[in-house]
Amino acid sequence: ATYERVMSEFALPDLQPSAFRRNVVVKGADLNELIGKDFTLGVVELSGSEEA
Numbered sequence: 001a002t003y004e005r006v007m008s009e010f011a012l013p014d015l016q017p018s019a020f021r022r023n024v025v026v027k028g029a030d031l032n033e034l035i036g037k038d039f040t041l042g043v044v045e046l047s048g049s050e051e052a
Contacts, residue, residue: 018049 007014024041034048 016049 006012024046031048031052034046035050037048039046039048
């Protein structure tokens with residue numbers, strides 16, 4: 001299920017992306033350069049929301 005579908009089906013309030021903790025380990029990249037940007041990792045769309 002997608003985030004939007006779950007939120008709709010259960011009438012839950014919308015959450016900011018930063019409400020979900022980071023669960024991807026990355027080496028060799030400056031993640032702080034991605035703050036405020038949308039980016040992809042493979043086929044997954046991500047949003048940089050705050051300092052890593």
